[in-house]
Amino acid sequence: MDTGIAGKVAVVTGATRGIGAAMVRSLVAEGASVFGTGRSPESVETARAGLGDDRRNVVLAPADLNDPAAPERLVGLALETFGRIDFVINNAASFAYRSLAELTPADWQELAQQKLVAYSAIIDAARHQLVANRGAVVNVAGIAGCVPTGETPHVGAINAGILSTTRFYAALLAADGVRVNAVSPGDTDTDRRQDRLARLEATGLSRDGAERRLSSSIPLGRAVAPSEVAGVAVALCSVQFASVTGINVLVDGGRHVHYSVTQ
Numbered sequence: 541m542d543t544g545i546a547g548k549v550a551v552v553t554g555a556t557r558g559i560g561a562a563m564v565r566s567l568v569a570e571g572a573s574v575f576g577t578g579r580s581p582e583s584v585e586t587a588r589a590g591l592g593d594d595r596r597n598v599v600l601a602p603a604d605l606n607d608p609a610a611p612e613r614l615v616g617l618a619l620e621t622f623g624r625i626d627f628v629i630n631n632a633a634s635f636a637y638r639s640l641a642e643l644t645p646a647d648w649q650e651l652a653q654q655k656l657v658a659y660s661a662i663i664d665a666a667r668h669q670l671v672a673n674r675g676a677v678v679n680v681a682g683i684a685g686c687v688p689t690g691e692t693p694h695v696g697a698i699n700a701g702i703l704s705t706t707r708f709y710a711a712l713l714a715a716d717g718v719r720v721n722a723v724s725p726g727d728t729d730t731d732r733r734q735d736r737l738a739r740l741e742a743t744g745l746s747r748d749g750a751e752r753r754l755s756s757s758i759p760l761g762r763a764v765a766p767s768e769v770a771g772v773a774v775a776l777c778s779v780q781f782a783s784v785t786g787i788n789v790l791v792d793g794g795r796h797v798h799y800s801v802t803q
């Protein structure tokens with residue numbers, strides 16, 4: 541099936557690990573070139589070393605999205621490197637678990653900066669290229685933006701904001717042929733999940749018990765693989781989805797229907 545992705549250039553934030561690294565692999569497999577970012581020079585270096593043959597089509601650079609100047613700088617660098625930008629995949633975010641009692645205004649502000657502010661600023665900075673190339677944007681939100689999960693409220697509120705932002709830009713840019721969609725992962729097997737498992741183990745559960753606890757609210761019975769989220773994001777960039785804009789695809793093993801099937 542022709543995806544129309546070969547020869548195109550994608551900017552992927554948070555490309556050094558987890559879902560973003562899987563997106564880089566999927567895009568390169570479709571014949572795209574990728575300008576990817578990570579937070580620190582060290583993580584970028586480690587990720588670059590792990591790229592293998594994909595290195596030919598991928599340039600990684602550090603860009604800390606807590607810095608308000610980062611979006612414009614990274615888009616400028618991507619353009620300087622590859623000469624065009626067709627796709628933006630906004631994915632980077634850091635998440636330290638906080639109980640409701642531990643949550644501080646700084647936690648809200650940091651996640652809002654990385655997701656709401658930086659995602660929008662990257663789209664704005666790349667807008668001219670996206671319009672020129674009739675490109676596509678995929679914003680990575682998260683299931684907590686749609687249904688309450690065990691995480692603290694700032695994650696859900698900010699991901700819900702990403703869904704609103706996605707619809708806003710979809711409406712704004714549709715007349716220019718630019719599509720803007722969101723993908724919302726559920727519990728996905730990245731470092732973040734390993735942290736959750738470790739926290740559960742610290743309460744006395746065995747590794748298997750911790751796995752069972754996390755999977756018990758997922759109707760399909762297992763965590764999502766990063767490549768599965770990447771597959772949906774890449775599909776949303778594909779010409780096969782040329783009439784799809786402003787939507788959110790949940791990639792969550794059915795987690796959003798969990799309550800309806802168990803109560």
Ligand SMILES: NC(=O)c1ccc[n+]([C@@H]2O[C@H](COP(=O)([O-])OP(=O)(O)OC[C@H]3O[C@@H](n4cnc5c(N)ncnc54)[C@H](OP(=O)(O)O)[C@@H]3O)[C@@H](O)[C@H]2O)c1
Nearest residue numbers: 554556558559578579580583604605632633634682728730
């Ligand atoms: N995993 C899940 O279960 C899950 C569920 C729902 C939603 N999501 C969403 O999916 C996206 C990716 O999650 P993930 O689990 O793949 O995350 P991850 O494995 O923790 O990787 C996060 C990526 O974002 C980068 N990053 C973190 N903070 C940054 C900052 N301040 N500036 C620039 N880059 C930063 C990291 O760079 P370094 O390597 O340099 O730190 C890394 O590349 C996030 O938007 C997350 O909210 C994930």
